[in-house]
Amino acid sequence: MSAVRPLRVSVLGAGSIGCYIGGRLAAAGAEVTLIGRERIGTEIRAHGLRLSDLHGADIRVGAADVAFATGAESAATADLVLVSVKSAATPEAGAALAPVIGPDTVVVSAQNGLGNADTLRALLPEHVVLAAMVPFNVVNRGDGHFHQGSEGDLEIEQHPAVRAFATVFDDAGLPLHAHEDFRSVQWAKLLLNLNNAVNALSGLPLREELSQRSFRRAVALAQREALALLTARGVAVAKLTPLPPRWIPLLLTVPDWVFRVAGSRMLAIDPHARSSMWDDLEAGRRTEVDWISGEVVRLAAASGADAPVNARLVELIREAEAGGNRHWTGDALLADLRSQRAPRKPAGKRQRN
Numbered sequence: 583m584s585a586v587r588p589l590r591v592s593v594l595g596a597g598s599i600g601c602y603i604g605g606r607l608a609a610a611g612a613e614v615t616l617i618g619r620e621r622i623g624t625e626i627r628a629h630g631l632r633l634s635d636l637h638g639a640d641i642r643v644g645a646a647d648v649a650f651a652t653g654a655e656s657a658a659t660a661d662l663v664l665v666s667v668k669s670a671a672t673p674e675a676g677a678a679l680a681p682v683i684g685p686d687t688v689v690v691s692a693q694n695g696l697g698n699a700d701t702l703r704a705l706l707p708e709h710v711v712l713a714a715m716v717p718f719n720v721v722n723r724g725d726g727h728f729h730q731g732s733e734g735d736l737e738i739e740q741h742p743a744v745r746a747f748a749t750v751f752d753d754a755g756l757p758l759h760a761h762e763d764f765r766s767v768q769w770a771k772l773l774l775n776l777n778n779a780v781n782a783l784s785g786l787p788l789r790e791e792l793s794q795r796s797f798r799r800a801v802a803l804a805q806r807e808a809l810a811l812l813t814a815r816g817v818a819v820a821k822l823t824p825l826p827p828r829w830i831p832l833l834l835t836v837p838d839w840v841f842r843v844a845g846s847r848m849l850a851i852d853p854h855a856r857s858s859m860w861d862d863l864e865a866g867r868r869t870e871v872d873w874i875s876g877e878v879v880r881l882a883a884a885s886g887a888d889a890p891v892n893a894r895l896v897e898l899i900r901e902a903e904a905g906g907n908r909h910w911t912g913d914a915l916l917a918d919l920r921s922q923r924a925p926r927k928p929a930g931k932r933q934r935n
Contacts, residue, residue, distance in 0.1 A: 789852075
């Protein structure tokens with residue numbers, strides 16, 4: 583009997599997350615092609631991949647054991663394409679894949695925001711396109727070393743196609759948790775990601791920022807604003823953490839000494855880890871704030887309401903992209919967000935989003 587061939591995986595958007603997941607899959611026996619910028623390819627060809635995590639895993643993948651390419655045409659024979667490009671690049675990614683991938687190729691969007699899988703479905707109408715969520719942070723330590731700096735398992739939209747590759751993800755130590763109501767999972771992740779803008783504006787590592795009550799209270803303002811809108815529209819929010827989503831803002835506002843105990847799991851982060859939005863500002867790239875805080879602003883507009891805190895965070899990040907302040911103190915940022923005018927209340931529709 584001939585051996586079963588390995589799963590062929592292409593990772594389109596081989597940044598920190600893409601390299602980490604692709605590398606773990608390669609270590610588990612998948613045939614992986616990373617697709618990204620030549621700078622990353624040069625690094626991997628020189629050093630291979632080293633993949634570590636906060637629990638002590640330390641995995642090496644030789645340069646010969648993972649392919650690297652700069653164009654989507656290399657995904658032509660893939661069984662699975664994992665899309666991890668920045669949200670603004672999703673239309674370009676879908677258009678590049680459309681003439682290339684085979685009819686049975688499954689496409690998984692592992693991106694921030696709510697609508698990237700829908701964008702890909704519109705461009706790839708004959709393919710199975712699934713949404714996924716990566717809850718953990720990955721730090722690029724240089725020389726091909728990618729470190730998972732926080733906890734969490736991968737979440738994915740429930741579909742029969744997942745069975746074809748779930749075992750490989752299990753073998754890679756990246757189990758997939760499937761959900762029928764995936765939009766509720768996306769909103770839960772987005773609520774947590776509202777910290778991305780605050781972290782980027784603080785200029786601090788995540789653990790140091792979250793250790794300061796004033797920054798946490800700024801995050802809580804943004805989360806409460808979003809939760810009020812979601813409640814008014816009857817939108818479900820999944821429970822991805824030990825605490826229900828609606829309790830997290832309360833936890834964030836407790837004194838630092840209480841948070842060090844009650845919020846210890848939130849502080850279980852690599853001391854060098856920062857948000858991807860901070861990484862984008864540091865690299866001079868446009869951030870994904872429109873697909874995070876901006877999603878709350880769009881939800882408010884659809885509800886006939888306002889979201890002044892999240893709108894202000896979008897504005898401050900845009901200013902930071904243009905060279906503005908990237909080193910706010912917690913007290914100054916909190917005062918600025920609190921000074922925004924009181925929002926119009928949502929209309930109270932009871933519909934799912």
